[in-house]
Amino acid sequence: MKRRYDNTDTVLIVGAGPTGLTTACTLLQHGVECRIVDRRKGPASEPKALILWSGALEVLKRIDAAECLVNRSLPLSGASYWSGGKRAGQVRFGSLADTAFPRPLCVPQSVTESVLYQRLLKLGGQVEWNTELTDVRLIGDSAEGSVSVTVESPGQSAPALLAPRWLVGADGTHSKVRAATGIAFQGSTYARDFLLGDGEFSGNLPKDEAQYHLTPEGVLVVVPLPGGGHRVFFDRDATGEVRPLSDDDLQELLTARGPRGWTLRSTWWRSTFRVHTRVAAAFRSGPVFLAGDAAHCHSPAGGQGLNTGVQDGFNLGWKLAAVSRGADPALLDSYEAERRPAALRALRNSDRQTKLWMLREGPKRVLRDTVLKVASATGALDRKMVPDLAQLDPGLESSPAVPGRLPAPAGKNAPAGKNARGAKSVLRPGLRLPDTRWQALSGTLSTSLHELLAAGRHTLLVLQNGACTVDGERTARQAADLAARSAVAAQTDVLLLTGRAPADEQDYSAPYARAVETGRQLTALAGPGQDPLVIYVRPDGAVGAWSSHLDLPRLADGVSVLGLAVGRAA
Template sequence: MTQTDTVLIVGAGPTGLTTACTLLQHGVDCRVIDRRKGPASEPKALILWSGALEVLRRIDVADALEKRSLPLSGASYWSNGRRTGGVRFGALADTAFPHPLCVPQSVTEGVLYDRLLRLGGDVEWDTELAEVQITDPASSARGDGGLASSNVSVTLSVPGTGSPAPFSPHWLVGADGTHSKVREAAGISFEGSTYARDFLLGDGEFSGGLPEGEAQYHLTPEGVLVVVPLPGGGHRVFFDRDATGEVRPPSDEDLQKLLTARGPKGWRVDSTWWRSTFRVHTKVAGTFRAGPVFLAGDAAHCHSPAGGQGLNTGVQDGFNLGWKLAAVIHGADPALLDSYEAERRPAALRALRNSDRQTRLWMLRSGPKRVLRDTLLKVATATGALDRKIVPELAQLDPGLESSPAVPGALPKTDPRGTTSTTNATGTKNARRPRLLRPGVRLPDTPWQPLHGTGAPSLHEFLAAGRHALLVVQGGSADLADATAREAAELAARSPVGSQTDVVLLTDHRPRGGWDASAPYARAVDVGRKLTALAEAEQRPLVIYVRPDGAVGAWSSHPDLTLLAAGVSVLGAAVESVA
């Protein structure tokens, strides 16, 4: 068995490419196929929000995307020709990406594909999944993680070979869109509904003073007009209409009629370079996993385009699945994969509800309901409620993983009920940890001064590599902190993810006597004191396991770090090696 035979990814859109890049960065080769003849040329989805951008930074493509994007300053809502409300972008705290970026999907795919090639991967274009057979799906629960023998058999239709090509991957990832063959072969339902409206859009050049820095939603009794400025010039216009069954793209004349009826006076279509007519579905797969088969992106959930949630949710699916598959392939507990659906299906449902709610607000036809909607928009804008509520939901920065089985929290557990309290050196329980150490919560950023082994000026810069991390936070003597950091580094090195794990010691001041520059861990001064303040009360070091997605997985102030490792699936094998 070769590593290339381990994972087959069907679909080389943003979700499939993110999954593949994540696997490669974590030391696992994979095979990627796509029935298209090459990367996408159609712009399709436009908006990248903060949560997805942080994921894309972890696979080293965010900078390239920023250079080819247009930051949006906000969105406004219009009714009866008057502005009824709006949200401001750019106020999101604690992220390197406070603004959503307007980037055509074709650009996002192209940048991800270039990254895949640089990582040593490739896509087998014009290659189709002809047949799939899945046997013994329960084998994913075996101690070997299903790697002892393959329980997936696929047949690929490869151009120029003259005959189908059989292949037996150990894991199959369906990132092949709303009409997923992988989902169908696994017998997974796709539950939901279809809006009884056609949707039309056009990208091109327009005149008459269309907005340059914000998205606009013009809500009329006949339907919606959405206008989004594009990077490099031009705009996208988007409309809904009564369903006709017509599948041909709208003409420029069609777009002009709708623009005249719903937009401000004087807006004109000069020329278009892409037009499309489509139906919108709101559906979610009954399960995201069937044994060795996983669904991600549009194969697992499809959304209204309202709020630009689909692509963003799919990118986060791909990263979540990628690092977990890599850890299990390297030897971590296969139960880690159970957390994929536990984490990503609720996230997809939240995004789906969000986009569905916005779409239904667009479609209000009744006069009284429209008046009520417009009034609520005015009040929510004036009070700042739209900014506080809507923007964080759309940004998808909060992973919402508190109930995930992959975030055990405080370790070792001192309460049989599994509370998040710990026991200090005197044997008494401490108060509950503050929010920043709640299991599954994304760690807030804190500035630090790098001293050795890292050049990162802050916690988020350090975590932007998208690797596992053990943060050793000094509490008590410097000698004890150094000894704990050394033990943490040794433990990490013995773990299945040793080559993908970073260890850093955070101190509250620069050591007067210097430090060991040959130590197997990095060292930095916690200038912001967000983390070192937590360890002061313990009078012993605090060790925090941070997942590749920046979420808190577990922590411990117990002197026996093997008890921490035993509770974290990606580190657990380190305990066995010294048992």
């Protein structure tokens, strides 16, 4: 007999890996309760994925999990490609601008999950371990449809029937949630086995860079691990054998493909697996959403899978939280519009690298090595490959949730930023604003834009060129009033940023923060003599919309969390 629970669960998350935990932490941080279940007995102990890139680290900072991970990680200085025993190419990390994380970090997935789990507990959440999803039923296929879920755990006398408002499938590549919705998992499988081992080695192995040794027989990837040791990674013809290789087998491959003198002493983890490249045909079916490996799976090349999943979780989490608080439900339509293209980009990046590894024919190998040498010498690898892998640019220009510039009413000044110097490259819908430093005057302790945005909240920036005027104060007060009446009032910051400090004493009781920009990079967008410019910045740091006029309801109409509908203003 099934026991029916009251419909008190706004969000049910299936899967407590990095994606599910990120989703849950985001919801809780935005004040929305959720329930998370996992069929495992506890957090993962296997190291699995290793690399955290800048985009995912910024997300983890927004949920206050990044610092612990930084302290338990190994920053990587670069990656090098070797062919015929010689270095054919090199990529240097550390040159990414406008981020607190210019280098990728090597962190075993077990550590990432442990840190996220501890953050979840601190936020008041918990995971119902040893609880398995056994049935999902959709009633209606529209956004207004409903879902019922059955879960079982050994301690229950009978299966539990749940009726959450939304169901998030973060339950991996063999997702039961995805299967229940009938969403196709489109893609292919490499005709290769992939073999890895984490352990201790002797010889001159790299200390802070990843190495790719590209041989006619296959690839050897070597990555140093935090705390000592290395991971070695190989491919071979598919055999159907899933048994992990012995240490002797790994040493045989290491001798055949690596430099002389590299010797395996011992391993503490070994694995054999097949690699699939697949993306779900849809990331949503009515009240059901897919995220992480349930929505996309990748080759391990470039470390894209976990990073993409973490960003899925944050994107979905803050949107579900906003709609739970009363924002327009159409905001949820933007989840697939934003994250599926991101997953496809990540898949293409990892697929290109994997195919680079697997070149076997002589002429193609020579061409590959030549291209790597030229691209390294000219810096093209650094300029192109690193930003793509880092996933800092969210690529949201076509999203319905970033209306961009909103037109002023008749008779008002033209929207500032249209002709302002640098506006074309700085102020675009869906892009991250560049960091800028300021002197805080009141209402905030942050000293820069990115430090303010790292809190992962909604933000209204009121920019005024030059010193603060009555118009600037009035606009900031109106923006604060708008925020206070919005669905996300408790998760919204308002900041008045000016180019010069005011001459008069500040009103410290104002319902918004004040700061003076040091370099005047953003305040210049307002334009001299024009109305203050108001920019809505999403919790992920992306520009949502802006308007230079004082008619703030127009801005609210174009931003779901502030007012009415998602969509581009006419």
